[in-house]
Amino acid sequence: MKILIINGPNLNLLGTREPEIYGTVSMEDYLTVLKNEFSSDELFYYQSNIEGALINRLQEDNFEAVIINPGAFTHYSYAISDCLKNIRLPKIEVHISNIYKREEFRKKSVTAESCDAVISGFGMKGYRLAILSLI
Numbered sequence: 001m002k003i004l005i006i007n008g009p010n011l012n013l014l015g016t017r018e019p020e021i022y023g024t025v026s027m028e029d030y031l032t033v034l035k036n037e038f039s040s041d042e043l044f045y046y047q048s049n050i051e052g053a054l055i056n057r058l059q060e061d062n063f064e065a066v067i068i069n070p071g072a073f074t075h076y077s078y079a080i081s082d083c084l085k086n087i088r089l090p091k092i093e094v095h096i097s098n099i100y101k102r103e104e105f106r107k108k109s110v111t112a113e114s115c116d117a118v119i120s121g122f123g124m125k126g127y128r129l130a131i132l133s134l135i
Contacts, residue, residue, distance in 0.1 A: 001135050004063040005031070005127060007047040008054060008071030008080075014096075014124075021097050023123055030124045038131055055083045065090040067130040074099070074109045084114035092130040095120040 007027060010017060015026030031045050046057045051073055058066065058080075066089055073080050074095070084091055091114070098121030099106045112118045117133065119126040 001065060002042040002044065002063040003065045003067060003131060003134060004044045004046065004057070005034075005067045006045075006054060006057060007069045008051075008073045009049040011069060011071050012047050012049070023096070025124055027124075030127065034128060034131065037128070038135070041131070041135060043131075051077055051079060055079060058083050058087060063089070065092075065134045067092050067094055067127060067134070068111070068115070069094045069096070070111050074111050075105055076110060078110055081111045081114045084111060090134055091115040092133065093118045094126040094130050096123055096126060097121060 011027065014022055015024055015029070027045070027047065031043065035043050044063060048054050048057070054073070066087060068084070068091065070077060070080055070093070093109065093112050093115040095118070099109070100120070109118065119129050122129060
């Protein structure tokens, strides 16, 4: 299966950004682990701090499923939500932290209703759980 893993703003800082919340493993290092474990599948990774760049990548039609961590866009990007609604593929939203145990504004996801499922609070393992559910 060809799966796009797409991360939003500030997730390029995984491994160093608030390690007490997000851990100490970079996405690039964890992606290596995932690619080794799921070697029979094709995992593509894209990260951007720019909303329009995320939408452009999501609209490219060269994958069979999407795992998305919209970062802060989770809470207010109706543009990404609309984009996800128009993608006729399985979509899973992932959050490294448990967004329901954090600040009030993080408890609302405007993108979740455009996805088939949400995984929150399992750390980086959430990406692995999403892949397992897709394959």
